[in-house]
Amino acid sequence: MTTPTYGLIEWAAAQASPWVPHNAALRALEAVSRGSVLDRDLTAPPGSCNDGACYLVAASATGLWAGHDGKLAIAVGTDAASGWIFLIVATEGQILWVEDEAVRIEYVSGAWAALVLGSGSASGLDVDTDGALAANSDSLIATQKAVKTYVDNAVAGLFDFKGAIDCSANPNYPAGVIGDAWLVSVAGKIGGASGADVEVGDVIIASADNAGGDQATVGGDWFILNVNITGGGGGGGSVAAKDDGSTVVAAATAFNFTGAGVVVTDAGGGQADIAIPGGGAGLKQISIPAGAMKVRTTNGAAAGSVETATNKHMVDSLDFDAATQEYAQFSLMLPQSWDAGTLAFIFHWTTTGTTGDVIWGVQGLCRGDGDDLDGAWGTAVEVTDTCQGANKTHKSATTAAMTIGGTPAKGKRVALQFYRKAADGGDTLTVDAKLQEVTVIYNTDAATDA
Numbered sequence: 055m056t057t058p059t060y061g062l063i064e065w066a067a068a069q070a071s072p073w074v075p076h077n078a079a080l081r082a083l084e085a086v087s088r089g090s091v092l093d094r095d096l097t098a099p100p101g102s103c104n105d106g107a108c109y110l111v112a113a114s115a116t117g118l119w120a121g122h123d124g125k126l127a128i129a130v131g132t133d134a135a136s137g138w139i140f141l142i143v144a145t146e147g148q149i150l151w152v153e154d155e156a157v158r159i160e161y162v163s164g165a166w167a168a169l170v171l172g173s174g175s176a177s178g179l180d181v182d183t184d185g186a187l188a189a190n191s192d193s194l195i196a197t198q199k200a201v202k203t204y205v206d207n208a209v210a211g212l213f214d215f216k217g218a219i220d221c222s223a224n225p226n227y228p229a230g231v232i233g234d235a236w237l238v239s240v241a242g243k244i245g246g247a248s249g250a251d252v253e254v255g256d257v258i259i260a261s262a263d264n265a266g267g268d269q270a271t272v273g274g275d276w277f278i279l280n281v282n283i284t285g286g287g288g289g290g291g292s293v294a295a296k297d298d299g300s301t302v303v304a305a306a307t308a309f310n311f312t313g314a315g316v317v318v319t320d321a322g323g324g325q326a327d328i329a330i331p332g333g334g335a336g337l338k339q340i341s342i343p344a345g346a347m348k349v350r351t352t353n354g355a356a357a358g359s360v361e362t363a364t365n366k367h368m369v370d371s372l373d374f375d376a377a378t379q380e381y382a383q384f385s386l387m388l389p390q391s392w393d394a395g396t397l398a399f400i401f402h403w404t405t406t407g408t409t410g411d412v413i414w415g416v417q418g419l420c421r422g423d424g425d426d427l428d429g430a431w432g433t434a435v436e437v438t439d440t441c442q443g444a445n446k447t448h449k450s451a452t453t454a455a456m457t458i459g460g461t462p463a464k465g466k467r468v469a470l471q472f473y474r475k476a477a478d479g480g481d482t483l484t485v486d487a488k489l490q491e492v493t494v495i496y497n498t499d500a501a502t503d504a
Contacts, residue, residue, distance in 0.1 A: 271365070396457055
Protein backbone atom coordinates (compact mmCIF):
# COMPACT_ATOMS: atom_id res chain seq x y z
CA MET A 55 0.00 0.00 0.00
CA THR A 56 1.06 3.58 -0.65
CA THR A 57 -0.10 6.93 0.69
CA PRO A 58 -2.80 8.60 -1.47
CA THR A 59 -0.96 11.85 -2.25
CA TYR A 60 2.79 11.27 -2.56
CA GLY A 61 2.76 7.45 -3.01
CA LEU A 62 4.95 6.69 0.03
CA ILE A 63 5.23 2.96 0.82
CA GLU A 64 3.24 2.02 3.93
CA TRP A 65 4.31 -0.74 6.30
CA ALA A 66 2.41 -3.96 5.94
CA ALA A 67 1.54 -6.28 8.82
CA ALA A 68 4.66 -8.22 9.81
CA GLN A 69 6.66 -6.03 7.43
CA ALA A 70 9.93 -7.64 6.44
CA SER A 71 12.94 -5.33 6.70
CA PRO A 72 10.77 -2.44 7.89
CA TRP A 73 13.70 -0.04 7.77
CA VAL A 74 13.67 -0.14 3.96
CA PRO A 75 10.27 1.57 3.44
CA HIS A 76 10.88 3.62 6.55
CA ASN A 77 14.17 5.05 5.25
CA ALA A 78 12.69 5.60 1.78
CA ALA A 79 9.79 7.49 3.35
CA LEU A 80 12.22 9.64 5.34
CA ARG A 81 14.11 10.56 2.14
CA ALA A 82 10.84 11.35 0.39
CA LEU A 83 9.56 13.48 3.27
CA GLU A 84 12.87 15.32 3.37
CA ALA A 85 12.65 16.07 -0.34
CA VAL A 86 9.02 17.25 -0.17
CA SER A 87 9.62 19.42 2.89
CA ARG A 88 12.58 21.04 1.16
CA GLY A 89 10.37 21.80 -1.88
CA SER A 90 13.26 22.29 -4.31
CA VAL A 91 14.47 20.59 -7.51
CA LEU A 92 17.69 21.13 -9.42
CA ASP A 93 16.12 20.88 -12.89
CA ARG A 94 12.77 20.15 -14.53
CA ASP A 95 13.88 19.62 -18.15
CA LEU A 96 15.85 16.36 -17.97
CA THR A 97 14.45 13.14 -19.45
CA ALA A 98 17.20 10.87 -18.09
CA PRO A 99 19.31 10.80 -14.91
CA PRO A 100 22.43 13.00 -14.85
CA GLY A 101 25.78 11.25 -14.95
CA SER A 102 26.60 12.29 -11.41
CA CYS A 103 24.87 14.16 -8.62
CA ASN A 104 24.81 14.55 -4.87
CA ASP A 105 23.12 11.97 -2.71
CA GLY A 106 19.55 13.18 -2.16
CA ALA A 107 19.53 15.46 -5.24
CA CYS A 108 16.01 16.06 -6.56
CA TYR A 109 14.79 16.44 -10.14
CA LEU A 110 11.34 16.92 -11.67
CA VAL A 111 11.26 14.28 -14.42
CA ALA A 112 10.37 15.72 -17.85
CA ALA A 113 7.99 14.07 -20.32
CA SER A 114 9.15 11.04 -22.37
CA ALA A 115 11.69 9.98 -19.76
CA THR A 116 14.19 7.19 -20.55
CA GLY A 117 16.61 4.88 -18.75
CA LEU A 118 16.10 4.52 -15.01
CA TRP A 119 13.51 7.32 -15.20
CA ALA A 120 11.35 5.63 -17.85
CA GLY A 121 7.69 5.51 -16.84
CA HIS A 122 8.11 8.21 -14.19
CA ASP A 123 7.20 11.34 -16.21
CA GLY A 124 6.21 14.23 -13.97
CA LYS A 125 7.43 12.60 -10.75
CA LEU A 126 10.01 13.84 -8.26
CA ALA A 127 13.19 11.76 -8.69
CA ILE A 128 15.34 11.54 -5.53
CA ALA A 129 18.90 10.26 -5.92
CA VAL A 130 20.05 7.41 -3.68
CA GLY A 131 23.82 7.74 -4.03
CA THR A 132 25.95 9.96 -6.24
CA ASP A 133 25.51 8.57 -9.75
CA ALA A 134 22.68 7.63 -12.07
CA ALA A 135 23.04 3.88 -11.48
CA SER A 136 22.92 4.00 -7.67
CA GLY A 137 19.14 4.09 -7.53
CA TRP A 138 16.23 6.50 -7.41
CA ILE A 139 13.14 7.04 -5.32
CA PHE A 140 10.17 8.43 -7.23
CA LEU A 141 7.48 10.54 -5.64
CA ILE A 142 4.20 11.86 -7.04
CA VAL A 143 4.25 15.65 -6.63
CA ALA A 144 1.97 16.71 -9.52
CA THR A 145 -0.90 17.46 -7.17
CA GLU A 146 -3.08 20.57 -7.27
CA GLY A 147 -1.46 23.44 -5.37
CA GLN A 148 1.97 21.76 -4.96
CA ILE A 149 4.79 24.36 -5.05
CA LEU A 150 8.44 23.72 -5.97
CA TRP A 151 11.54 25.88 -6.38
CA VAL A 152 13.50 25.19 -9.62
CA GLU A 153 17.11 26.04 -8.90
CA ASP A 154 18.56 26.25 -12.42
CA GLU A 155 15.80 28.66 -13.48
CA ALA A 156 15.54 30.55 -10.17
CA VAL A 157 11.75 30.35 -10.41
CA ARG A 158 9.01 29.03 -8.13
CA ILE A 159 6.40 26.88 -9.86
CA GLU A 160 2.93 25.70 -8.88
CA TYR A 161 0.90 22.76 -10.15
CA VAL A 162 -2.41 24.31 -11.30
CA SER A 163 -5.14 22.78 -13.46
CA GLY A 164 -2.99 19.87 -14.60
CA ALA A 165 0.19 21.79 -15.44
CA TRP A 166 3.21 23.45 -13.82
CA ALA A 167 3.38 27.26 -14.14
CA ALA A 168 5.51 30.03 -12.66
CA LEU A 169 4.12 31.29 -9.39
CA VAL A 170 3.49 35.04 -9.24
CA LEU A 171 2.41 36.72 -6.00
CA GLY A 172 0.33 39.88 -5.94
CA SER A 173 -2.74 41.44 -4.30
CA GLY A 174 -2.59 38.80 -1.58
CA SER A 175 -3.15 35.87 -3.95
CA ALA A 176 -1.17 33.67 -6.34
CA SER A 177 -1.84 32.85 -9.95
CA GLY A 178 0.09 30.62 -12.35
CA LEU A 179 2.01 32.32 -15.16
CA ASP A 180 4.77 30.90 -17.35
CA VAL A 181 8.10 32.69 -17.51
CA ASP A 182 8.83 34.33 -20.88
CA THR A 183 12.47 35.01 -21.81
CA ASP A 184 11.74 36.35 -25.31
CA GLY A 185 13.21 39.85 -25.59
CA ALA A 186 10.74 40.71 -28.37
CA LEU A 187 7.70 39.85 -26.19
CA ALA A 188 6.22 38.47 -29.40
CA ALA A 189 3.61 36.26 -27.74
CA ASN A 190 1.71 39.28 -26.36
CA SER A 191 0.08 36.90 -23.88
CA ASP A 192 -1.78 37.36 -20.60
CA SER A 193 -0.51 33.98 -19.38
CA LEU A 194 3.23 34.81 -19.56
CA ILE A 195 5.43 37.02 -17.42
CA ALA A 196 8.65 38.47 -18.84
CA THR A 197 11.93 38.08 -17.01
CA GLN A 198 13.99 41.13 -16.07
CA LYS A 199 16.41 40.36 -18.90
CA ALA A 200 13.60 40.06 -21.45
CA VAL A 201 12.12 43.39 -20.37
CA LYS A 202 15.52 45.11 -20.57
CA THR A 203 16.14 43.69 -24.05
CA TYR A 204 12.71 44.84 -25.21
CA VAL A 205 13.16 48.38 -23.83
CA ASP A 206 16.70 48.70 -25.20
CA ASN A 207 15.47 47.77 -28.67
CA ALA A 208 12.44 50.05 -28.42
CA VAL A 209 14.40 53.18 -27.52
CA ALA A 210 17.25 52.58 -30.00
CA GLY A 211 17.32 55.45 -32.49
CA LEU A 212 15.15 57.81 -30.46
CA PHE A 213 16.09 61.48 -30.17
CA ASP A 214 19.23 61.85 -28.02
CA PHE A 215 20.32 65.46 -27.43
CA LYS A 216 24.13 65.66 -27.52
CA GLY A 217 24.69 69.40 -27.05
CA ALA A 218 25.35 72.58 -29.05
CA ILE A 219 27.46 72.89 -32.19
CA ASP A 220 29.10 76.11 -33.47
CA CYS A 221 28.83 76.17 -37.27
CA SER A 222 30.58 79.50 -37.88
CA ALA A 223 33.71 77.69 -39.15
CA ASN A 224 31.73 75.24 -41.34
CA PRO A 225 32.59 72.10 -39.35
CA ASN A 226 32.09 68.53 -40.55
CA TYR A 227 29.24 66.44 -39.22
CA PRO A 228 30.21 64.83 -35.89
CA ALA A 229 30.34 61.07 -35.49
CA GLY A 230 26.94 59.85 -34.38
CA VAL A 231 24.50 57.02 -33.98
CA ILE A 232 20.94 57.12 -35.21
CA GLY A 233 18.91 59.61 -33.16
CA ASP A 234 21.86 61.78 -32.05
CA ALA A 235 20.84 65.47 -32.21
CA TRP A 236 22.88 68.69 -32.07
CA LEU A 237 21.54 72.23 -31.62
CA VAL A 238 23.13 74.89 -33.84
CA SER A 239 24.42 77.67 -31.56
CA VAL A 240 26.14 79.80 -34.22
CA ALA A 241 25.00 80.00 -37.87
CA GLY A 242 27.14 78.78 -40.76
CA LYS A 243 27.41 75.52 -42.68
CA ILE A 244 27.48 71.92 -41.49
CA GLY A 245 29.41 69.31 -43.45
CA GLY A 246 32.31 71.51 -44.51
CA ALA A 247 32.49 74.45 -46.91
CA SER A 248 30.18 72.64 -49.36
CA GLY A 249 27.76 71.62 -46.65
CA ALA A 250 24.23 72.73 -45.83
CA ASP A 251 23.38 76.18 -44.51
CA VAL A 252 22.14 76.21 -40.93
CA GLU A 253 20.83 78.95 -38.66
CA VAL A 254 20.82 79.41 -34.90
CA GLY A 255 18.21 77.08 -33.40
CA ASP A 256 18.32 74.53 -36.24
CA VAL A 257 18.83 70.91 -35.18
CA ILE A 258 20.92 68.32 -37.02
CA ILE A 259 19.83 64.73 -36.39
CA ALA A 260 21.56 61.48 -37.38
CA SER A 261 19.31 59.22 -39.45
CA ALA A 262 21.90 56.42 -39.50
CA ASP A 263 25.04 55.42 -37.59
CA ASN A 264 28.05 57.18 -39.14
CA ALA A 265 31.66 58.10 -38.43
CA GLY A 266 31.21 61.82 -39.18
CA GLY A 267 32.66 63.75 -42.10
CA ASP A 268 31.77 66.25 -44.81
CA GLN A 269 28.54 66.62 -46.77
CA ALA A 270 29.62 64.32 -49.60
CA THR A 271 30.71 61.58 -47.21
CA VAL A 272 27.95 61.40 -44.61
CA GLY A 273 25.45 64.11 -45.49
CA GLY A 274 22.93 61.43 -46.43
CA ASP A 275 23.12 60.07 -42.87
CA TRP A 276 21.87 63.33 -41.35
CA PHE A 277 18.81 65.55 -41.71
CA ILE A 278 18.30 69.11 -40.57
CA LEU A 279 15.30 70.35 -38.63
CA ASN A 280 15.04 73.98 -39.75
CA VAL A 281 13.63 75.91 -36.83
CA ASN A 282 14.70 79.26 -38.26
CA ILE A 283 13.11 80.21 -41.62
CA THR A 284 15.82 81.34 -44.05
CA GLY A 285 14.12 81.71 -47.43
CA GLY A 286 11.12 83.75 -48.52
CA GLY A 287 9.60 81.56 -51.23
CA GLY A 288 7.28 78.58 -51.08
CA GLY A 289 6.16 78.46 -47.49
CA GLY A 290 2.86 80.32 -47.53
CA GLY A 291 0.79 81.18 -44.48
CA SER A 292 2.02 83.23 -41.53
CA VAL A 293 4.40 82.89 -38.59
CA ALA A 294 3.89 84.42 -35.15
CA ALA A 295 6.99 85.99 -33.59
CA LYS A 296 7.99 88.28 -30.74
CA ASP A 297 11.19 89.53 -29.14
CA ASP A 298 11.04 90.64 -25.50
CA GLY A 299 7.25 90.68 -25.18
CA SER A 300 6.92 94.42 -25.49
CA THR A 301 8.34 95.49 -28.84
CA VAL A 302 7.27 93.93 -32.13
CA VAL A 303 10.05 93.55 -34.68
CA ALA A 304 8.51 95.11 -37.76
CA ALA A 305 11.33 94.65 -40.29
CA ALA A 306 11.21 91.53 -42.43
CA THR A 307 15.00 91.34 -42.60
CA ALA A 308 15.10 90.78 -38.84
CA PHE A 309 13.55 87.35 -39.46
CA ASN A 310 16.16 86.25 -42.04
CA PHE A 311 13.72 86.34 -44.99
CA THR A 312 15.52 86.90 -48.27
CA GLY A 313 12.57 86.69 -50.67
CA ALA A 314 10.53 89.68 -51.77
CA GLY A 315 6.97 90.33 -50.65
CA VAL A 316 7.28 89.34 -46.97
CA VAL A 317 4.65 91.23 -44.97
CA VAL A 318 5.00 91.78 -41.22
CA THR A 319 1.99 93.12 -39.33
CA ASP A 320 1.46 93.94 -35.67
CA ALA A 321 -0.68 91.21 -34.10
CA GLY A 322 -0.82 92.90 -30.71
CA GLY A 323 0.54 91.66 -27.42
CA GLY A 324 4.14 92.02 -28.52
CA GLN A 325 3.66 89.61 -31.45
CA ALA A 326 3.96 89.88 -35.21
CA ASP A 327 2.22 88.02 -38.03
CA ILE A 328 4.63 87.30 -40.85
CA ALA A 329 3.00 86.49 -44.21
CA ILE A 330 5.32 84.51 -46.50
CA PRO A 331 4.68 84.64 -50.25
CA GLY A 332 4.60 81.60 -52.46
CA GLY A 333 1.22 80.05 -51.68
CA GLY A 334 2.60 76.71 -50.51
CA ALA A 335 0.31 74.44 -52.58
CA GLY A 336 1.82 72.20 -55.26
CA LEU A 337 4.08 69.17 -55.53
CA LYS A 338 5.99 68.05 -52.46
CA GLN A 339 8.40 65.17 -51.80
CA ILE A 340 9.11 62.77 -48.94
CA SER A 341 12.09 60.42 -49.01
CA ILE A 342 11.84 56.97 -47.42
CA PRO A 343 15.20 55.28 -46.65
CA ALA A 344 15.31 51.53 -47.20
CA GLY A 345 16.27 51.03 -43.57
CA ALA A 346 12.87 52.40 -42.50
CA MET A 347 10.97 49.88 -44.60
CA LYS A 348 9.55 46.57 -43.36
CA VAL A 349 10.32 43.48 -45.43
CA ARG A 350 7.45 41.09 -46.04
CA THR A 351 7.34 37.76 -44.21
CA THR A 352 6.54 36.15 -47.57
CA ASN A 353 9.21 36.85 -50.23
CA GLY A 354 10.76 39.74 -48.31
CA ALA A 355 13.86 41.52 -49.55
CA ALA A 356 17.07 40.99 -47.58
CA ALA A 357 18.71 43.72 -45.51
CA GLY A 358 22.14 44.60 -46.84
CA SER A 359 25.07 46.78 -45.86
CA VAL A 360 28.39 47.24 -47.62
CA GLU A 361 31.53 49.28 -47.00
CA THR A 362 33.13 50.81 -50.09
CA ALA A 363 36.68 49.70 -50.77
CA THR A 364 38.62 52.99 -50.75
CA ASN A 365 36.81 55.66 -48.75
CA LYS A 366 34.86 53.26 -46.52
CA HIS A 367 31.37 54.64 -47.14
CA MET A 368 28.75 52.54 -45.39
CA VAL A 369 25.85 51.89 -47.76
CA ASP A 370 22.67 50.36 -46.33
CA SER A 371 20.12 48.78 -48.65
CA LEU A 372 17.33 46.27 -49.13
CA ASP A 373 18.55 43.67 -51.61
CA PHE A 374 16.00 42.38 -54.17
CA ASP A 375 16.70 39.02 -55.77
CA ALA A 376 17.28 38.62 -59.51
CA ALA A 377 15.04 35.54 -59.84
CA THR A 378 12.26 35.84 -57.25
CA GLN A 379 9.94 38.83 -56.93
CA GLU A 380 10.57 40.23 -53.45
CA TYR A 381 8.83 42.94 -51.44
CA ALA A 382 9.24 45.64 -48.80
CA GLN A 383 6.58 47.89 -47.30
CA PHE A 384 6.21 51.24 -45.57
CA SER A 385 3.27 52.96 -43.95
CA LEU A 386 2.93 56.70 -43.36
CA MET A 387 0.54 59.53 -42.69
CA LEU A 388 0.90 62.09 -45.46
CA PRO A 389 0.56 65.74 -44.38
CA GLN A 390 -2.93 67.15 -44.01
CA SER A 391 -2.21 69.40 -47.00
CA TRP A 392 -2.06 66.32 -49.29
CA ASP A 393 -4.86 66.53 -51.83
CA ALA A 394 -5.68 62.78 -51.41
CA GLY A 395 -4.82 62.22 -55.04
CA THR A 396 -2.31 60.09 -56.92
CA LEU A 397 1.34 59.56 -55.98
CA ALA A 398 4.51 59.19 -58.04
CA PHE A 399 7.85 57.66 -57.09
CA ILE A 400 11.60 57.75 -57.79
CA PHE A 401 13.75 54.72 -56.90
CA HIS A 402 17.35 55.19 -55.70
CA TRP A 403 19.45 52.03 -55.86
CA THR A 404 22.80 50.42 -56.56
CA THR A 405 24.16 46.99 -57.53
CA THR A 406 27.34 44.95 -57.89
CA GLY A 407 26.30 44.06 -61.44
CA THR A 408 27.58 45.78 -64.55
CA THR A 409 24.80 45.54 -67.15
CA GLY A 410 21.09 44.92 -67.36
CA ASP A 411 17.76 46.54 -66.57
CA VAL A 412 15.77 46.54 -63.33
CA ILE A 413 12.00 46.93 -63.14
CA TRP A 414 10.87 48.59 -59.93
CA GLY A 415 7.21 48.60 -58.93
CA VAL A 416 4.97 50.04 -56.23
CA GLN A 417 1.34 49.77 -55.19
CA GLY A 418 -0.60 51.45 -52.41
CA LEU A 419 -3.57 51.16 -50.08
CA CYS A 420 -5.24 53.91 -48.04
CA ARG A 421 -6.74 52.84 -44.70
CA GLY A 422 -8.70 54.89 -42.18
CA ASP A 423 -10.72 54.36 -39.05
CA GLY A 424 -12.64 51.08 -39.30
CA ASP A 425 -11.05 49.94 -42.58
CA ASP A 426 -9.89 46.34 -43.03
CA LEU A 427 -6.15 45.88 -42.46
CA ASP A 428 -6.11 43.19 -45.16
CA GLY A 429 -7.52 45.43 -47.91
CA ALA A 430 -6.61 44.94 -51.57
CA TRP A 431 -3.64 46.85 -52.95
CA GLY A 432 -4.31 49.40 -55.68
CA THR A 433 -3.02 49.12 -59.25
CA ALA A 434 0.79 49.07 -59.37
CA VAL A 435 2.97 51.43 -61.37
CA GLU A 436 6.41 50.38 -62.59
CA VAL A 437 9.55 51.98 -63.95
CA THR A 438 12.53 50.43 -65.73
CA ASP A 439 16.03 51.69 -64.93
CA THR A 440 19.28 50.65 -66.65
CA CYS A 441 22.38 49.59 -64.73
CA GLN A 442 25.23 52.07 -65.18
CA GLY A 443 27.90 49.86 -63.67
CA ALA A 444 28.88 48.18 -60.41
CA ASN A 445 28.65 50.20 -57.20
CA LYS A 446 27.19 53.26 -58.94
CA THR A 447 24.40 55.49 -57.67
CA HIS A 448 21.22 54.96 -59.71
CA LYS A 449 18.17 57.19 -59.80
CA SER A 450 15.18 56.01 -61.78
CA ALA A 451 12.84 58.16 -63.79
CA THR A 452 9.66 59.27 -62.04
CA THR A 453 6.90 56.68 -62.28
CA ALA A 454 3.51 57.38 -63.76
CA ALA A 455 0.87 58.56 -61.31
CA MET A 456 -0.25 55.74 -59.01
CA THR A 457 -3.87 55.46 -57.89
CA ILE A 458 -4.03 54.30 -54.29
CA GLY A 459 -6.28 51.38 -53.33
CA GLY A 460 -9.09 51.83 -50.85
CA THR A 461 -10.73 55.24 -50.47
CA PRO A 462 -7.97 57.86 -50.26
CA ALA A 463 -8.74 60.79 -47.98
CA LYS A 464 -6.92 63.26 -45.77
CA GLY A 465 -6.05 61.88 -42.36
CA LYS A 466 -5.85 58.26 -43.54
CA ARG A 467 -2.70 56.13 -43.39
CA VAL A 468 -1.11 55.22 -46.72
CA ALA A 469 0.54 51.79 -46.99
CA LEU A 470 3.06 51.33 -49.81
CA GLN A 471 4.48 48.07 -51.17
CA PHE A 472 7.68 48.17 -53.24
CA TYR A 473 8.98 45.29 -55.32
CA ARG A 474 11.38 44.27 -58.06
CA LYS A 475 9.68 42.51 -60.97
CA ALA A 476 12.48 39.97 -61.20
CA ALA A 477 10.65 37.30 -63.21
CA ASP A 478 9.70 39.71 -66.00
CA GLY A 479 11.64 39.30 -69.20
CA GLY A 480 12.44 42.98 -69.20
CA ASP A 481 14.31 42.72 -65.88
CA THR A 482 17.71 41.54 -67.11
CA LEU A 483 20.09 42.40 -64.25
CA THR A 484 21.35 39.00 -63.07
CA VAL A 485 22.34 40.01 -59.51
CA ASP A 486 20.65 41.71 -56.58
CA ALA A 487 19.29 45.22 -57.05
CA LYS A 488 20.02 47.11 -53.83
CA LEU A 489 17.30 49.62 -53.00
CA GLN A 490 18.60 52.56 -50.92
CA GLU A 491 15.73 55.02 -50.88
CA VAL A 492 12.39 55.87 -52.51
CA THR A 493 11.19 59.42 -53.12
CA VAL A 494 7.41 59.84 -52.77
CA ILE A 495 5.93 62.73 -54.76
CA TYR A 496 2.51 64.03 -53.75
CA ASN A 497 0.39 67.07 -54.50
CA THR A 498 -0.93 69.54 -51.93
CA ASP A 499 -4.01 71.73 -52.08
CA ALA A 500 -3.20 73.94 -49.07
CA ALA A 501 -0.30 76.01 -47.82
CA THR A 502 -0.35 74.53 -44.34
CA ASP A 503 -1.49 71.41 -42.51
CA ALA A 504 -3.88 73.33 -40.26
